[in-house]
Amino acid sequence: MMRLFAWWEGFKHRLRDERGQGMVEYGLIIALVAVVVIAALGMLGNKLDTLFRGIEQEINTP
Secondary structure: OHHHHHHHHHHHHHHHOOOOHHHHHHHHHHHHHHHHHHHHHHHHHHHHHHHHHHHHHHHHOO
């Protein structure tokens, strides 16, 4: 029974410990930004491809 009590007290202590919280929040923000960028590139992929191919043709035309 004492082992269970000691485990429970340690668990509660870890729940209250806020060290590293800021780093986790920054990681989540970076992950969210990455998902948004990937989604935007996925939706705009064909338009960007057409745009860059047009620019390439204009540059290569004598």
